[in-house]
Amino acid sequence: GEVLKTLNKFYKRKEIQRLGAENGLDARLFHQVFISFRKYIMESSSVSADLHIILNDICCGFLLLGHVDDLFPFFLRHAKQIFPMLDCMDDLRKISDLRLPPNWYPDARAIQRKIIFHAGPTNSGKTYHAIQRFLSAKSGIYCGPLKLLAHEIFQKSNDANVPCDLVTGEERVFANEDARQAPHVACTIEMCSTNTPYEVAVIDEIQMIRDPARGWAWTRALLGLCAEEIHVCGEPAAIDLVTELMYTTGEEIEVRNYERLTPLTVLDYALESLDNLRPGDCIVCFSKNDIYSVSRQIEARGLECAVIYGSLPPGTKLEQAKKFNDPDDPCKILVATDAIGMGLNLCIRRIIFNSIVKPTVNEKGEKEIDSITTSQALQIAGRAGRFGSSFKQGEVTTMHRDDLVQLKAILSDAVPPVKAAGLHPTPEQIEMFAYHLPDATLSNLIDIFVSLSQVDGMYFVCNIDDFKFLADMIQHIPLNLRSRYVFCTAPLNRKEPFVCTTLLKFARQFSRNEPLTFDWLCRHTKWPLAAPKNIKELVHLEAVHDVFDLYLWLSYRFVDMFPDAVLVRDIQKKLDDIIQIGVCNITKLIRASQSAAAPGTAEAVSEDFPLSRTQKDARVVSDRHGAASTEALSIATEAAGLRRAKNSRPSRLGGRQEDVKSYGRGSLANRLLREGLLTQEMLRQLESEWQDQHRNDGYGFGSKRDDQHSSKETRKKRK
Numbered sequence: 001g002e003v004l005k006t007l008n009k010f011y012k013r014k015e016i017q018r019l020g021a022e023n024g025l026d027a028r029l030f031h032q033v034f035i036s037f038r039k040y041i042m043e044s045s046s047v048s049a050d051l052h053i054i055l056n057d058i059c060c061g062f063l064l065l066g067h068v069d070d071l072f073p074f075f076l077r078h079a080k081q082i083f084p085m086l087d088c089m090d091d092l093r094k095i096s097d098l099r100l101p102p103n104w105y106p107d108a109r110a111i112q113r114k115i116i117f118h119a120g121p122t123n124s125g126k127t128y129h130a131i132q133r134f135l136s137a138k139s140g141i142y143c144g145p146l147k148l149l150a151h152e153i154f155q156k157s158n159d160a161n162v163p164c165d166l167v168t169g170e171e172r173v174f175a176n177e178d179a180r181q182a183p184h185v186a187c188t189i190e191m192c193s194t195n196t197p198y199e200v201a202v203i204d205e206i207q208m209i210r211d212p213a214r215g216w217a218w219t220r221a222l223l224g225l226c227a228e229e230i231h232v233c234g235e236p237a238a239i240d241l242v243t244e245l246m247y248t249t250g251e252e253i254e255v256r257n258y259e260r261l262t263p264l265t266v267l268d269y270a271l272e273s274l275d276n277l278r279p280g281d282c283i284v285c286f287s288k289n290d291i292y293s294v295s296r297q298i299e300a301r302g303l304e305c306a307v308i309y310g311s312l313p314p315g316t317k318l319e320q321a322k323k324f325n326d327p328d329d330p331c332k333i334l335v336a337t338d339a340i341g342m343g344l345n346l347c348i349r350r351i352i353f354n355s356i357v358k359p360t361v362n363e364k365g366e367k368e369i370d371s372i373t374t375s376q377a378l379q380i381a382g383r384a385g386r387f388g389s390s391f392k393q394g395e396v397t398t399m400h401r402d403d404l405v406q407l408k409a410i411l412s413d414a415v416p417p418v419k420a421a422g423l424h425p426t427p428e429q430i431e432m433f434a435y436h437l438p439d440a441t442l443s444n445l446i447d448i449f450v451s452l453s454q455v456d457g458m459y460f461v462c463n464i465d466d467f468k469f470l471a472d473m474i475q476h477i478p479l480n481l482r483s484r485y486v487f488c489t490a491p492l493n494r495k496e497p498f499v500c501t502t503l504l505k506f507a508r509q510f511s512r513n514e515p516l517t518f519d520w521l522c523r524h525t526k527w528p529l530a531a532p533k534n535i536k537e538l539v540h541l542e543a544v545h546d547v548f549d550l551y552l553w554l555s556y557r558f559v560d561m562f563p564d565a566v567l568v569r570d571i572q573k574k575l576d577d578i579i580q581i582g583v584c585n586i587t588k589l590i591r592a593s594q595s596a597a598a599p600g601t602a603e604a605v606s607e608d609f610p611l612s613r614t615q616k617d618a619r620v621v622s623d624r625h626g627a628a629s630t631e632a633l634s635i636a637t638e639a640a641g642l643r644r645a646k647n648s649r650p651s652r653l654g655g656r657q658e659d660v661k662s663y664g665r666g667s668l669a670n671r672l673l674r675e676g677l678l679t680q681e682m683l684r685q686l687e688s689e690w691q692d693q694h695r696n697d698g699y700g701f702g703s704k705r706d707d708q709h710s711s712k713e714t715r716k717k718r719k
Contacts, residue, residue, distance in 0.1 A: 120258030122382025206234035215422020280349030
């Protein structure tokens with residue numbers, strides 16, 4: 001007991017906490033070390049003789065011989081045993097010092113670059129002018145956020161007789177038949193080379209430098225590209241930050257402002273019903289649930305619609321866009337997520353926001369559900385009335401009347417300035433950390449790096465949760481550090497179990513030095529695959545497409561271990577065609593998903609359209625959990641709700657019956673269902689009890705005469 005009191009007194013002393021901080025122990029580490037130190041002393045059968053003597057002197061009251069502060073050397077010794085980094089803290093701090101990123105790119109600093117910022121809203125021609133300069137240069141590089149954008153510039157350049165290569169994480173396409181490198185290249189921004197000299201570089205969508213996950217790629221391109229002219233395209237909100245960054249490199253910036261080329265009008269009325277749709281309309285949803293529901297209800301009205309969402313393969317997105325844009329195709333309605341905000345040229349007359357609430361991930365990697373930002377709203381709304389399309393004016397509205405006021409407020413707000421640029425630890429920095437901490441796992445190395453890193457106000461360290469997730473997943477597999485780092489930077493959606501499992505198998509076979517062959521991949525994915533019969537199968541095909549992407553991405557980093565890239569690309573194209581068939585028949589897949597559900601499943605959601613606010617909120621929650629089965633269940637619930645509504649008997653007490661219906665689809669019931677806290681059987685039982693209770697209270701659904709008769713029968717039974 002005396003020892004425990006002594007240790008607690010030691011922990012609370014400000015002098016000890018200050019000494020800990022001087023030796024690299026922040027408040028969190030200090031607390032962790034103390035818990036371990038206390039456990040060691042209290043639970044060990046014996047402690048070292050010198051520590052035993054000190055504790056004895058303190059606890060027995062020998063004030064001249066022992067003081068609680070005398071425990072600090074033993075505390076620090078214990079801290080260094082559990083946190084070896086404390087022995088080399090100064091070296092680690094130097095390695096993780098991120099305050100001068102411009103110095104990481106000596107080749108770029110060796111030349112005087114000219115920076116031109118093309119600033120303007122969507123559909124203002126800013127990127128067009130930058131691309132014209134790119135095409136006229138002797139050599140150039142285009143850096144875009146999406147494979148679709150890189151592919152578009154690749155096509156435009158070669159169509160204009162300017163030989164241009166395409167470089168993405170999964171693909172290399174040479175303009176020259178002999179595979180000689182062309183002087184121009186279009187690439188996704190993560191793939192740009194900071195060592196190759198160019199006359200002109202174009203960095204598209206520069207405002208994404210603030211992106212919590214990918215912002216580091218824009219920072220690297222802006223500071224590191226070796227080009228005489230850097231043409232930066234994006235929102236005016238990024239001008240001040242880019243100017244400040246260029247000030248640190250000693251380079252001047254020229255700003256060219258652009259205005260929107262066609263008018264964009266925010267309508268004074270909401271759509272309110274799908275019966276009010278017109279050719280050229282695009283309904284924007286922020287969850288697959290809503291995509292499925294809205295597209296089904298559109299086609300139930302005898303209209304064809306195209307569907308575009310983020311997890312579709314690029315080829316399928318392009319085909320759906322082509323179908324929607326074709327004036328001779330009967331498909332005149334588009335249902336899409338915010339994936340249409342970039343990379344697709346679409347002939348849209350009117351953008352209709354089905355909801356203005358979207359799940360997002362903040363800088364800490366935490367999920368939040370909030371209204372869309374002004375930047376997001378402008379990016380999406382700006383797709384209406386594109387210059388050069390068949391619609392000379394764009395219109396924007398919402399599905400629900402009460403959302404329209406808020407949308408107008410969002411669009412009228414100024415876009416907040418971009419305040420900081422993203423950074424990410426490089427493989428070289430992590431290797432230097434590993435040299436000092438050879439026993440630390442890669443996940444721990446990243447944690448220590450971020451905790452020790454120093455950045456100034458113009459930068460932030462990007463979210464590394466996905467990286468750490470993969471690092472922990474493959475930690476038990478014996479890999480060298482550089483290979484492990486590459487596997488952890490693989491672009492995959494960690495919500496997809498099949499893709500994550502495949503990465504694990506890739507890493508395991510790689511560690512055994514066994515090549516990942518085409519035959520192995522076909523066995524693993526059960527190729528060839530048939531066209532999907534329901535939504536669940538479509539989602540699986542999308543996951544298989546991601547697996548092929550993953551194979552191709554790794555094949556460019558480990559050529560010998562992933563040798564069959566050509567064969568995999570061939571079957572990926574075939575899979576793209578199969579997915580296109582599924583998307584074209586998406587309403588049939590939804591109906592199949594309905595019939596596959598158990599009879600009577602999920603009577604919680606009504607078929608009424610437009611969707612109620614409570615339904616939207618519940619769907620956002622379900623999307624956050626992200627299970628494909630939940631999506632199919634949601635669709636089935638709507639159909640079941642419609643059948644129940646049609647089969648119910650009319651009541652003289654219409655308001656009371658409406659209460660019963662709303663009971664089944666209320667926000668609380670929906671939320672409990674979707675979070676698994678309430679089953680369908682429980683819901684039906686509750687509803688039955690509720691109806692019985694109100695019948696007994698005189699609020700039945702039959703006539704008054706029936707009730708009187710029932711009461712007489714009840715009295716007879718009681719007698």
